[in-house]
Each structure stands twice: as structure tokens, then as C-alpha cells.
Amino acid sequence: MNRQTKGVLLAAGGASLWGGSGAAAQYLFSTTTISTAWLVAVRLLTAGILLTAISIVRAPQQVRALTHQRRNLGYLLAFAILGMLNSQLTYFLAVKFSNAPTATVIQYLQPVIIIIWLALSQRQWPRRIDCISIVIALVGTFYLVTGGHLNALTLTPTALFWGLWCAGAAALYTLLPRPLLEHYDALAVCGLAMLVSGIILTPFLFTIPTPHLSSGDWWLVGYIVVGGTMFSYTMFLQSIRYISPSVTGILSAFEPLVATLLAVTLLGTRMTPAAVVGSLLILLTTFLQAIPLQKVLALFTRQKHHH
Template sequence: MNRQTKGVLLAAGGASLWGGSGAAAQYLFSTTDISTTWLVAVRLITAGILLTAISLAHAPQQVRALTHQRRNVGYLLAFAVLGMMNSQLSYFLAVKYSNAPTATVIQYLQPVIIIVWLAFAQRQWPRRIDCISIVIALIGTFYLVTGGRLNTLTLTPVALFWGLWCAVAAALYTLLPQSLLKRYDALAVCGLAMLVSGILLIPSLFTIPWPHLSSGDWWLVIYIIVGGTMLSYTMFLQSIRYISPSVTGILSAFEPLVATLLAVTLLGTRMTVAGVVGSLMILLTTFLQAIPMQKILNLLGLKHHY
């Protein structure tokens, strides 16, 4: 197996496991009394312990540097609370109040939010391709939320709120750890962030009644923790060693694809034509941001700034 094939399989596999965890959560929310906060707390604390243990075994100096330098601890806490915990809770709440396909697709508004934020922070207009992405994403969101009709909403206000906040949280998750990821191993950074955010949520495990789960339900919880968190993340990170980040960005579309297929075929989730069109338009923005447009134009002999 060559490097390119290995990278593609790792990226697609990691994204697919992520998408599967969204569908698994949707099933648990609709058939059991499981709490969103309880599920996120158990997911983060368990995955955080496992990933941090792996980091300690392979790069203990990275973990020591992240936990013994005051500046690093500050950045790590901000990422753990505003990025990791925020994105996990908002995503699962969006799944609970809507469904896995909708929550996963709305999360893909993240690149647009980052574009707008950087435009304000850097005080300069976005590139032409960024402006096109924003327009396409807004139209796609309109179709997904309204079904193409101005006088109706296909999502409840609470589902829409958590879906949009999920996209904001995903943007924070991307932006906040940048300074740490430039200096330290990504597995150590994210493992510690999961561990810290999981520890912060431990009090909720003593105040929220434990859910009544069957053995099959517990297997789904284990899958969400191990397959949908630990394995999916490590596979996706490993893929970057073999293929370019732009290709991994495109392959991340397997996440909403798998979430939709599982929700529609196994859970009976219904998707309208307008919802499908809106979802595809939002996902298109990911492709536009991942494609190295300027390199393509340069190869064609064109000099436009995209």
C-alpha cells in the first residue's frame, strides 16, 4: 500500500468514525434517558485518559512542557473550555434537538465563521474565493433551516441555536490551539485538553442521574468514546503524515455523509430535497477552502488573487 492510499484510507476512516458517533448519539438520545452532559463528560474523561497515556508513552517531554509552563497551561485551559468542551457539548445538544445529519452539516459552517473572524481581526477584505464561500454557505443554511420557504422553519429555535453555536465552537476549536500545535505534538495537546475538560465536567456525574442503559446501549457509548473519539482523531492526525491538509479537508466530508446514511437507513431520519440541497451547498464551502485555487490558477497562467 503506497503512502497516498494509506493517507486517504486513514482520513476517510477517521471522518467516517466521527460521523458514526453522531448517529450513535442520536439513537441514544431518542431511545434512552441518557443526558447530553453525562455522555460528553464520560466521553472526554475516558478519551482524555487514553490519549494522554499514549502521549506519555511516546512523547513524555511534550506532556511535561505543556503542564509545567504557565503560559502553556493558560492556552491549554482556554482550548479545553472554550474549544474542546464547548464544541463537544454544543454538537451533541444539536444532535439531540435536531438529528445527526443536520448537526454535522451545520458544524461545517466553521470555515465561514473563521473567514469572517480573520477578516475583522486582520482588517482586510476576504479573498474572492472566501466571499463566494460565504454566499454559498448562507444560501445553503437558508435552504437547510427553512426548506426553501420564507414563512417556515424546519428546525426548532433551540435546535437552530445549538447548531449555529456548534459551528462557532468548532471555529474556536480550530483557532485556539494554533500556538500550541505549532510547538507541540497534536495528540498531546488534544489528549490533555480532553482530560482537563473531562475533569471539569466530573461534578455533573454526581448530580445527573446515571442513565438506564442496556448492554447494547453501553456498546454504543464505548464506540462513541473509543471509535468516535480516540480512534477517529488519531487516524485523522496520522493521515496528515501521508497526504496534504487540503486532501484531508476534502475527505472530512465523509463525516456528514456517514452520519446521514446511518441516520436515514437505520434511524428513519427523513431528509427533504431542500435540506439535501442546503447540506450540499454548505459542504461545498469546505471543498472550495480545501482546493488550492491559487496554485491551479498559477499553473494555468492566470494571476488573479483568490
């Protein structure tokens, strides 16, 4: 198996496992009394312990540097609270109040939020492709939220609130760890951030009664923790060693695709034609941001001159 194929399989597999965890959470929320805070606490604490343990064995000096240097610790705490904890909790709340496909697609508004934030912070107009992305994303959101009708909402205000918050949190999740990821292993950074987030949420494990779950439900909780968090993270981060970030960005579309397929086929979730159009438009912005447009245009111009 060549490097490109290996990278594609790892990225697509990681994104698919992520998408599956959204559908698993939707099933648990609709059939049990499981609490969002309890599920996220279990997910982050368990995955955090496992990934940090792996990092301590693989690169103990990196874990030491991340936890003992004040500057690194400040970045790590900001990422853990504003990025990791924020994005995980709001994503599951969005799933609870809508469904896995909708929550996952709204989360993909994060590139647009990053574009707007960078434009405001750097005080310069976005590129033309960025402006096109913003317009497409807004039209997609309109179709997803209203079903194409100005006088109706297909999403409840609560679902829309948590979905948009989740997109903002996902943007923070992308931007905050950058200073750390330039110098340290991604697995160590994410593992420690999950561990810190899980410790912060630990009180919920004692104040919220443990839900009454069947053996099948516990298997789903186990999948969300191990498959949908630990394996998905590890696979997706490893894929970057073999393929470019732009390709991994495109393959991340497997996440909403799998979430939608599982929710529609197994959970009976209905997607209206307008919701499908809106979802595809929002995902299109991810492709536009991932494709190196300058290289494509240069290649097209070169071929034109050649002919």
C-alpha cells in the same frame, strides 16, 4: 500501500468514525433517558485519560512542557474550555434537538466563521473565493433551516441555536490550539484538552443519575468514546503525515456523509430535497476552502499556453 493511499484511508476512516458517533448519539437520545452532559463527560474523560496515557508513554517531555510552563498551560486551558468542551457539548446538544446529519452539516459553517473573524481581526477584506464561500454557505443554511420557504422553519429555534453555537465553537476549536500545535504533538495537546474538559464535567457524573441502558446501548457509548473519539482523532491526525491538509479537509466530508447515511437508513431520519441541497451547498464551502485555487488556475493557464 503507498503514503498517499495510507493517508487517504486514515483521513476518510477517521471522519467516518466521527460521523458514526453522531448517529450513535442520536439513537441514544431518541431511545433512552441519557443526558447530554453525562454522555459528553464520559466521552471526554475516558478518551482524555487514554490519549494522555499514550502521550505520556510516547512523549513524556511534551506532556511535562504543556502542563508545567505557564504560557502553554494558559493556551491549553483556553483550548480545553472554549474549544474542546464547547464544541463537544454543543454538537451533542444540536444532535439532540435536531438529528445527526443536520448538526454535523451546520458544524461545517466553521470555515465561514473563521473567514469573517480573520477579516475583522486583520481589518482587511476577505479574498474573492472567501466571499463566494460566505454567499454559498448562507444560501445553504437558508435551505437547510427553512426548507426553501421564507414563512416556515424546518428546524426548531433551539436546534438552530445549538447548531450555530456548535459551528462557532468548532471555529474556536480550530483556531485556539494553533500556537501549541506548532511546537507540540497533536495527540498530547488533544489528549490533555479532553482530560481537562472531562475533569470540568466530572460533577455531572455524580449529580446526574447513571442512565438505565441495555448492553447494546453501553456498546454504543463505548463506540462513541473509543471509535468516535479516540480512534477517529488518532487516525485523522496521523493522516496529516501522509497527505496535505487540503486533502484531509476534503476527506472530512465523509463525516456528514456517514452521519446522514446511518441516520437515514438505520434511524429513519427524513431529509427533504431542500435539506439535501442546503447540506451540499454548505459542504461545498469546505471544498472551496480546501482546494488550492491559485495552483489550479496556474495549471489551467499553463495548459492553455501549451496548447
